[in-house]
Amino acid sequence: SQQGEEDPQALSIQEGENATMNCSYKTSINNLQWYRQNSGRGLVHLILIRSNEREKHSGRLRVTLDTSKKSSSLLITASRAADTASYFCATGETSGSRLTFGEGTQLTVNP
């Protein structure tokens, strides 16, 4: 089993709706990050939340972190067709020095 697991694996919504993706992890972390990847391209960093933070906002993005449940959520409000991409969480574990990525959630926003 892996450190970061996103849920759902795939999500399809209509433009204007909100999209919520979840990430669960297993060990203690220093931080958790969310990345976006458009088809066949590199990953783009969206937001970093530290273990002592509970919520962060960036534009239409809202990230929450619950260390007691070892989970995080990424909310995209008022979605647009351009938000169609895969979204990955990555955790920085306290026991290591690397980032560990999950399998990602494929988000499709229909116009």
Next chain:
Amino acid sequence: ETGVTQTPRHLVMGMTNKKSLKCEQHLGHNAMYWYKQSAKKPLELMFVYSLEERVENNSVPSRFSPECPNSSHLFLHLHTLQPEDSALYLCASSQDHGQGEQFFGPGTRLTVL
């Protein structure tokens, strides 16, 4: 696009070929990474370089050979690959080696025939 470039963007090679992937970062970062991304799998960290020294090598087969001649350039030399090595190979950089934000290149789509 970010400040990390990769060439070539697409590569098709036979199992007996030798080829190299190139990555260049223009961000003044000290750490560079190679990842392998296969369908339906999480990103697999292959190699990490910090200040031109290899600091991680995650049980990667010897048919993959990294090279970091300076802090801005990273190569992945490929030799005698297998069809299961077909994947998207991503290069990334970060200010320092650790758990900070990483900046990714667009990747090289590799197909091994």
